[in-house]
Amino acid sequence: MANENGILIFGELNxxxxxxxxxxxLVTKARSxxxxxxxxxxxxxxxxxxxxxNNIVHELGxxxxxxxxxxxxxxxxxxxxxxxxxxxxxxxxxxxxxxxxIGATTNGKEVASYTATKLETGLTADCTNLDIGENNLLLSxxxxxxxxxxxxxxxxxxxxxxxxxxxxxxxxxTDHFVNAIFNWIDIDKIEKKIEIIKAKEKINHxxxxxxxxxxxxxxxxxxxDNGFALIYQLAQKMNAAVGGSREAYEHGYITKSQQIGQTxxxxxxxxxxxxxxxxxxxxxxxxxxxxxxxxxxxxxxxPIFKQADIGIVGDLFEVLPNLIEKFDIVNKxxxxx
Ligand SMILES: Cc1cc2nc3c(=O)[nH]c(=O)nc-3n(C[C@H](O)[C@H](O)[C@H](O)COP(=O)(O)OP(=O)(O)OC[C@H]3O[C@@H](n4cnc5c(N)ncnc54)[C@H](O)[C@@H]3O)c2cc1C
Numbered sequence: 001m002a003n004e005n006g007i008l009i010f011g012e013l014n015x016x017x018x019x020x021x022x023x024x025x026l027v028t029k030a031r032s033x034x035x036x037x038x039x040x041x042x043x044x045x046x047x048x049x050x051x052x053x054n055n056i057v058h059e060l061g062x063x064x065x066x067x068x069x070x071x072x073x074x075x076x077x078x079x080x081x082x083x084x085x086x087x088x089x090x091x092x093x094x095x096x097x098x099x100x101x102i103g104a105t106t107n108g109k110e111v112a113s114y115t116a117t118k119l120e121t122g123l124t125a126d127c128t129n130l131d132i133g134e135n136n137l138l139l140s141x142x143x144x145x146x147x148x149x150x151x152x153x154x155x156x157x158x159x160x161x162x163x164x165x166x167x168x169x170x171x172x173x174t175d176h177f178v179n180a181i182f183n184w185i186d187i188d189k190i191e192k193k194i195e196i197i198k199a200k201e202k203i204n205h206x207x208x209x210x211x212x213x214x215x216x217x218x219x220x221x222x223x224x225d226n227g228f229a230l231i232y233q234l235a236q237k238m239n240a241a242v243g244g245s246r247e248a249y250e251h252g253y254i255t256k257s258q259q260i261g262q263t264x265x266x267x268x269x270x271x272x273x274x275x276x277x278x279x280x281x282x283x284x285x286x287x288x289x290x291x292x293x294x295x296x297x298x299x300x301x302x303p304i305f306k307q308a309d310i311g312i313v314g315d316l317f318e319v320l321p322n323l324i325e326k327f328d329i330v331n332k333x334x335x336x337x
Contacts, residue, residue, distance in 0.1 A: 007033060008097035008159070010088055010111050011046035011060070011068065015078060019046075019056045021210070022103030024063045025169040029130055030101060031064035036132040040098065041066040045091045047084045049077045053180065061178025063171060069095070069181045079107045082192045085114035087185055092119060094183070097159050099138050101130070104163040106256070112163045123161040124153045126262060128285065130162060138162065143262055143285060165286070166210065167266040204255050205232065205242070212241035215269040215290075217260055219283075220247035221276020221297065221316055228253045230320040231275055237327035243267065245277050261286045276316050279304025296320075 007030045012020045030042045102112040116123035124140035133139030138160035144151040244254040262282040272290035295308035305311040
């Protein structure tokens, strides 16, 4: 039986210093884990600049956090590979938790692997569910064998660590009292191992996948000629965000932040339009909570059609120009009214 107490969550901030929704998802999930194991507290650790954290603390409290530990320094204006993972690890050492949960974002993945290595414990990555199993151990569920199966994994070393993709759990609020703890750590004592010489923002021409009501995603079928240009054109007419499969990312048609699937993002739009995507399990698992799914594919046996509400069997290079033309006509009519 572990002496460690509590569930510690990495409180990742957005660039504008708001809290990432995945943190609130994890706090909500931690509440249901806490109910099953005796005497646990839910702690969120935020590493960030010196700002007023009142709103964030209350937001996290409303999701069920018992304590928010804040490590702040004016040099931490944004995520820093030199300091953020180390400072989070130091908090995990100071308040040894039983369980550590981290959002599987780009930065979260770095924090998780760094912390697991430093604490010499296991890490189950990209989980799709979390529960409490035998001997009150964390039971993490994740896809395996290329997404053909799901595996339930019991971690027997402490702390038990897991990362979870964004949009996996619902955020639910409750009435709850929360404590803020400010922790000062001298960051000058941390050895700087990485020097960033130049940072260049990757240009992403798409709207945000997590907030858009409509997503049009392209797959390998669209990775030729003007396939993605047509997708962007339609997206503009429909106020939609553009995403894609791993194939589309690997062929350079989308950025990593636009990749949807097991190793990309989980999305929950009201409407998901899959264009030239076959419907591999690793893709389907991350779109299953979409409101409606429309699939455009020239192969009538493509697995995507099993999950789609509406299937269009056809060549995307004919279907998309037709749809774009229809939107042009509708828009013209609306403007003339
Ligand atoms: C561990 C692991 C993690 C993975 N993570 C992800 C992930 O995060 N996201 C992800 O997407 N995949 C992921 N994959 C890869 C996944 O298994 C598939 O290989 C991938 O999703 C296939 O992408 P696709 O559908 O674009 O391409 P394909 O499977 O090649 O399908 C292309 C489709 O386009 C159709 N098509 C071709 N031309 C046209 C046309 N002119 N008009 C209409 N339709 C056309 C074809 O009929 C076909 O169905 C992962 C795999 C593994 C093993």
